[in-house]
Amino acid sequence: MKRFTLALLVLVVVAGASLLVGVGHLSWSALVSPTPDERAVQVLVVSRIPRLLAVLLVGTSLGVAGLIMQMLARNRFVEPATAGTAESASLGMLAATALAPQLPVLAKMGIAALFALAGTALFLLILQRIPLRSVLVVPLVGIVLGGIIDSVTTFFAHRMELLQSVNAWTTGDFSTVLRGRYELLWVTLGLTCLAYVAADRFTVAGMGESFTTNLGLRYRRIVVLGLVIVSMVTAMVVVTVGMIPFLGLIVPNVVSLVMGDNARRSIPWVALGGAGFVLVCDLLGRVVRFPYEIPGATLAGILGSLLFLHLLLRRNARVG
Amino acid sequence: MIEAKNVTKRYGQTVVVDDVTLQLPVGGITSIIGPNGAGKSTLLSMMSRVLPMSSGTVRVDGLDVTTTPGDVLARRLAILRQDNPLTARLTVRELVTFGRYPHSKGRPTVKDREHVEQAIRHMGLDALAERFLDELSGGQRQRAFVAMVLCQDTDYVLLDEPLNGLDLKHAVSMMKHLRHAADALQKSVVVVLHDINFASCYSNHLIAMRDGKVAFQGRPADIMRPEVLRAVYELDISIQRIDGDFIATHYR
Ligand SMILES: Nc1ncnc2c1ncn2[C@@H]1O[C@H](COP(=O)(O)OP(=O)(O)OP(=O)(O)O)[C@@H](O)[C@H]1O
Ligand SMILES: [Mg+2]
Numbered sequence: 402m403k404r405f406t407l408a409l410l411v412l413v414v415v416a417g418a419s420l421l422v423g424v425g426h427l428s429w430s431a432l433v434s435p436t437p438d439e440r441a442v443q444v445l446v447v448s449r450i451p452r453l454l455a456v457l458l459v460g461t462s463l464g465v466a467g468l469i470m471q472m473l474a475r476n477r478f479v480e481p482a483t484a485g486t487a488e489s490a491s492l493g494m495l496a497a498t499a500l501a502p503q504l505p506v507l508a509k510m511g512i513a514a515l516f517a518l519a520g521t522a523l524f525l526l527i528l529q530r531i532p533l534r535s536v537l538v539v540p541l542v543g544i545v546l547g548g549i550i551d552s553v554t555t556f557f558a559h560r561m562e563l564l565q566s567v568n569a570w571t572t573g574d575f576s577t578v579l580r581g582r583y584e585l586l587w588v589t590l591g592l593t594c595l596a597y598v599a600a601d602r603f604t605v606a607g608m609g610e611s612f613t614t615n616l617g618l619r620y621r622r623i624v625v626l627g628l629v630i631v632s633m634v635t636a637m638v639v640v641t642v643g644m645i646p647f648l649g650l651i652v653p654n655v656v657s658l659v660m661g662d663n664a665r666r667s668i669p670w671v672a673l674g675g676a677g678f679v680l681v682c683d684l685l686g687r688v689v690r691f692p693y694e695i696p697g698a699t700l701a702g703i704l705g706s707l708l709f710l711h712l713l714l715r716r717n718a719r720v721g
Numbered sequence: 722m723i724e725a726k727n728v729t730k731r732y733g734q735t736v737v738v739d740d741v742t743l744q745l746p747v748g749g750i751t752s753i754i755g756p757n758g759a760g761k762s763t764l765l766s767m768m769s770r771v772l773p774m775s776s777g778t779v780r781v782d783g784l785d786v787t788t789t790p791g792d793v794l795a796r797r798l799a800i801l802r803q804d805n806p807l808t809a810r811l812t813v814r815e816l817v818t819f820g821r822y823p824h825s826k827g828r829p830t831v832k833d834r835e836h837v838e839q840a841i842r843h844m845g846l847d848a849l850a851e852r853f854l855d856e857l858s859g860g861q862r863q864r865a866f867v868a869m870v871l872c873q874d875t876d877y878v879l880l881d882e883p884l885n886g887l888d889l890k891h892a893v894s895m896m897k898h899l900r901h902a903a904d905a906l907q908k909s910v911v912v913v914l915h916d917i918n919f920a921s922c923y924s925n926h927l928i929a930m931r932d933g934k935v936a937f938q939g940r941p942a943d944i945m946r947p948e949v950l951r952a953v954y955e956l957d958i959s960i961q962r963i964d965g966d967f968i969a970t971h972y973r
Binding site: 472475601604605607608609610611612614615616617618619657661662663665 | 766769770771772790791792793794795796799800802806808809810811812815819820822823827853873
């Protein structure tokens with residue numbers, strides 16, 4: 402508990418500092434003085450604070466979504482970006498944009514979530530059918546499935562000249578976040594809280610179907626609940642800022658190494674860690690080539706793949 | 722009472738449990754013995770509704786296991802499977818606490834915690850309670866799962882090879898504990914055992930399975946006979962009476 406408070410404090414400080422980083426110059430003194438600089442306040446309220454909130458919400462919810470995916474697939478190497486979930490959500494968005502462009506964003510998001518749900522369910526069904534000779538087969542199946550869905554998306558997007566939109570959905574970038582364009586993400590906070598409420602169920606489901614049945618719980622229901630949470634979170638992230646790769650993989654794995662898989666204990670840490678990871682990626686993206694920006698997703702890809710390789714080698718060392 | 726009626730399990734064309742009708746006695750220890758592949762685990766799993774049957778019915782205290790709500794059954798019957806999942810990194814105490822889930826629904830009370838500590842103590846896991854499952858030896862892990870099942874505190878306790886991987890001392894102490902649960906706490910314990918001498922010394926009732934059928938059943942004195950064991954195991958086994966127990970010798 403103490404460690405968690407400390408970690409939360411660090412996150413708050415870094416988050417506060419991140420508000421001051423950007424092309425337009427800002428300083429606390431200009432903001433908190435008795436006669437605050439109008440323009441500075443404007444920048445803060447319209448751009449910086451929404452951006453920070455989007456970063457935190459995306460990090461928290463994608464981290465927890467990754468954790469749930471890992472429990473449902475009973476495999477450490479899956480997350481929404483390696484299970485066809487994100488690709489399906491993009492396809493859903495494309496379908497909605499092409500076939501019903503007049504729909505409000507919320508409805509399009511709903512369609513994307515349905516596609517994500519179907520894609521992830523398909524992934525889990527495939528897993529039930531194939532013999533799993535190695536733990537690595539599971540993410541490979543997901544990546545192949547994602548690749549197939551992605552190529553369908555690209556094909557149609559190319560025809561309809563929507564490649565640029567698709568790119569925005571698949572590459573998470575917070576530079577476009579403004580007040581009025583990210584608020585959908587607040588729903589993910591609700592979903593994260595729902596995941597926390599159902600934490601024990603997910604832990605039990607992570608021990609397998611008969612374990613779950615023995616304890617009097619309905620395995621199917623837990624899987625459906627998990628799928629709904631994961632799909633909705635992914636769809637919302639894809640629609641608002643775009644997918645952040647590796648986040649749902651790295652953060653839950655690191656937390657699991659340190660404190661195990663009891664979701665009641667680990668969800669708060671995964672949420673915090675996810676927020677921290679995206680915050681760092683977004684901050685780095687803003688300062689590395691100042692005044693230009695590198696998308697957060699690109700940095701997450703680089704940092705994430707390095708960390709992931711490290712985890713993979715470490716795990717193998719433990720097993721072999 | 723657990724009653725199985727015409728219970729059958731088929732995988733494609735192969736029948737692995739063949740029309741078994743069986744009443745398990747209330748109270749005491751019932752041991753299921755038999756060669757590999759006889760269908761012991763399959764039958765136990767179907768009786769505890771973790772494996773669907775191809776046909777037949779199983780009732781626990783008159784409740785049909787396929788239609789009774791899962792949480793009602795989970796407070797009456799607990800099952801330890803032969804192979805336990807090792808996917809989630811839980812500590813021993815966390816795992817055992819999940820045994821209370823049917824009663825506490827995730828909010829363990831003081832009484833639930835007492836059950837947990839008691840189960841941990843009975844299985845000799847005090848020193849290991851904070852260890853993760855993947856940091857235990859095979860036998861220690863087995864004891865942790867048994868502790869969880871005992872913690873569920875159900876009238877019927879079904880254990881598939883609980884002695885799997887246990888050393889002599891822990892095997893004896895586990896059987897003594899099951900005996901205590903049956904005698905003092907009036908539990909009905911059903912165990913699958915490969916060590917027929919443990920089965921003989923600790924059980925009230927023996928069920929011998931072969932080729933998906935119940936081949937023989939009865940008191941240890943009825944089953945621990947060379948001709949019966951020969952029919953079950955295809956092995957010449959001689960029986961000695963030692964201190965009132967029937968002991969099989971089959972090492973040579
Ligand atoms: N999923 C399955 N598909 C096909 N056959 C199966 C399956 N599971 C079990 N079997 C077969 O069913 C038979 C009974 O298996 P079961 O696990 O019940 O045996 P058992 O008596 O518990 O044996 P052991 O002493 O080795 O544990 C075996 O011949 C096994 O090969
Ligand atoms: Mg078996």
